[in-house]
Amino acid sequence: MNLNEIVDMLWGILHSTGIYHFQFKFLIMWAIGFLFIYLAIVKKFEPLLLLPIGFGIFIVNFPLVPLMGFSHGHRELIQIFYHYGLEWEVLPCIIFLGLGVLTDFGPLIANPKTLLIGAGAQLGVFITFTGTVLAGFTLKEAASVGIIGGADGPTTIYLTQHLAPQLLGPNALAAYSYMAMVPLIQPPIMKLLTTEEERKIKMKQLRAVSKREKILFPLVASIIIALLVPSVIPLMGMFMLGNLMKESGVVGRLSDTAQGALMNIATIFLGVSVGATMYADNFLSWKPLFIFTLGLLDFAVCTAGGILTVKIMNLFLKEKINPLIGSAGVSAVPMAARVSQFMGQKYDKTNYLLMHAMGPNLAGVIGSAAAAGMFIAMFD
Amino acid sequence: MKEIKVIVFLFLLIPAISWSSDFLGLPIPTDSKIILKNKGRLEFETDMNHDQCLRYYKDVLKDAKDIKIREWKSVTYIEDDGKLPWHSITISKNIPHKTLIVIVKDNWTWIMGTLLLRYIGVFVVLIVLYISMSIAGSIASKLLKDKE
Numbered sequence: 348m349n350l351n352e353i354v355d356m357l358w359g360i361l362h363s364t365g366i367y368h369f370q371f372k373f374l375i376m377w378a379i380g381f382l383f384i385y386l387a388i389v390k391k392f393e394p395l396l397l398l399p400i401g402f403g404i405f406i407v408n409f410p411l412v413p414l415m416g417f418s419h420g421h422r423e424l425i426q427i428f429y430h431y432g433l434e435w436e437v438l439p440c441i442i443f444l445g446l447g448v449l450t451d452f453g454p455l456i457a458n459p460k461t462l463l464i465g466a467g468a469q470l471g472v473f474i475t476f477t478g479t480v481l482a483g484f485t486l487k488e489a490a491s492v493g494i495i496g497g498a499d500g501p502t503t504i505y506l507t508q509h510l511a512p513q514l515l516g517p518n519a520l521a522a523y524s525y526m527a528m529v530p531l532i533q534p535p536i537m538k539l540l541t542t543e544e545e546r547k548i549k550m551k552q553l554r555a556v557s558k559r560e561k562i563l564f565p566l567v568a569s570i571i572i573a574l575l576v577p578s579v580i581p582l583m584g585m586f587m588l589g590n591l592m593k594e595s596g597v598v599g600r601l602s603d604t605a606q607g608a609l610m611n612i613a614t615i616f617l618g619v620s621v622g623a624t625m626y627a628d629n630f631l632s633w634k635p636l637f638i639f640t641l642g643l644l645d646f647a648v649c650t651a652g653g654i655l656t657v658k659i660m661n662l663f664l665k666e667k668i669n670p671l672i673g674s675a676g677v678s679a680v681p682m683a684a685r686v687s688q689f690m691g692q693k694y695d696k697t698n699y700l701l702m703h704a705m706g707p708n709l710a711g712v713i714g715s716a717a718a719a720g721m722f723i724a725m726f727d
Numbered sequence: 728m729k730e731i732k733v734i735v736f737l738f739l740l741i742p743a744i745s746w747s748s749d750f751l752g753l754p755i756p757t758d759s760k761i762i763l764k765n766k767g768r769l770e771f772e773t774d775m776n777h778d779q780c781l782r783y784y785k786d787v788l789k790d791a792k793d794i795k796i797r798e799w800k801s802v803t804y805i806e807d808d809g810k811l812p813w814h815s816i817t818i819s820k821n822i823p824h825k826t827l828i829v830i831v832k833d834n835w836t837w838i839m840g841t842l843l844l845r846y847i848g849v850f851v852v853l854i855v856l857y858i859s860m861s862i863a864g865s866i867a868s869k870l871l872k873d874k875e
Binding site: 563710727 | 793795808809810838839841842843845846848849850851852853854855856857859860861863864867868870871
């Protein structure tokens with residue numbers, strides 16, 4: 348073996364490493380990945396999601412890594428999670444099953460008029476749709492960007508996968524980022540749209556809800572949703588199944604699995620798969636950056652929509668509703684309800700809004716699913 | 728050789744003769760009788776039957792993304808959800824010996840109208856749920872009272 352052959356061999360080895368193919372754009376993506384990991388670990392913002400998403404962004408942004416492509420005609424590791432979990436729309440539905448088990452619809456059943464707040468809070472979804480079309484997105488892309496304001500991660504993923512899969516990464520990331528930042532985004536808007544007097548409104552304690560009502564609710568809700576917006580029944584059906592499992596009290600083992608191990612497994616694969624869609628070539632363009640900017644506006648308008656809906660309702664109601672619970676109409680459960688509680692206590696230490704805010708919060712979950720169903724019906 | 732060139736030239740002209748004009752990038756048959764034409768809408772009649780028209784427009788749009796075709800009782804409705812300059816083509820089904828075709832330009836009236844309706848739709852879904860819950864709640868309470 349002569350020197351030339353040795354040099355060729357070394358050159359060949361260098362070619363097969365990531366070092367030779369490394370580009371600056373990967374460093375930018377690493378920075379974004381690290382930011383998410385930092386927010387998860389240090390700031391504790393939605394760590395269950397932001398950590399796997401951040402790592403997913405980081406790990407796919409190396410040259411030649413066999414994670415999101417095809418090798419010898421076979422899907423690579425994360426591509427398998429992505430294909431069967433997201434493209435087949437399985438993971439968002441499994442997460443909704445677990446969320447259903449974790450959800451107590453009592454506050455919503457006790458005060459069903461808060462359902463209207465959940466509808467009002469979808470205002471941003473429709474306004475953002477218009478802005479996105481103006482920016483040159485297609486109608487399907489606009490719908491998938493609009494739903495970010497509903498602040499419901501699984502619904503955003505479900506709709507985006509259905510209508511504009513090419514935007515899955517940025518949309519999911521924007522939705523989860525803004526959900527994590529609810530305590531930062533909402534308070535200024537709440538303050539801006541309410542008077543001090545309104546913030547101090549005390550609401551009557553909610554009535555007790557019987558077990559029978561709680562068992563009946565997921566069945567009634569399933570019938571209505573299946574009849575009116577059938578396209579979202581994979582999501583909402585699983586949500587209501589989870590809730591029925593919990594409220595019935597007869598399938599404890601299933602409930603434990605759905606809200607524990609199963610949901611955790613789904614969350615790991617969902618987070619990593621979403622993060623892994625953020626390959627530098629896909630992400631470093633104007634569209635994802637625009638989605639992030641518009642997503643923030645969307646979220647703000649949805650928050651405002653919920654508050655304004657309460658103010659309109661108060662014009663007709665004898666027993667006034669505290670408009671601070673309107674912001675919980677976006678469906679970031681239970682973070683948005685906690686923000687209402689925090690803001691209420693800031694102005695009156697004896698004012699407990701948490702349970703009242705859970706009503707619109709849960710209505711927001713149903714409202715954003717209904718909005719998603721409207722969009723799917725529009726394009727399918 | 729000269730004759731062949733003339734024949735080839737004429738052959739190339741055939742599409743231009745048959746589909747000489749267009750509206751928003753969509754071809755219109757020359758035998759068409761235009762009923763209404765403005766910036767946003769074109770209505771015309773053609774002697775071709777419904778199936779021929781549908782086949783033709785399917786062929787024209789075979790490479791277009793985001794096209795959906797809906798079969799309704801009296802019309803076939805072709806809609807573009809992408810970036811083409813037109814919004815819809817409606818092809819009539821039940822008019823004897825002719826077919827009425829309507830092409831509508833992309834317009835904000837449609838977008839805003841459909842968005843408003845769908846926003847109202849979200850309210851309708853939740854209001855129906857609200858009413859159902861109120862009824863179910865009052866029945867449940869009544870049953871409980873009776874039991875007590």
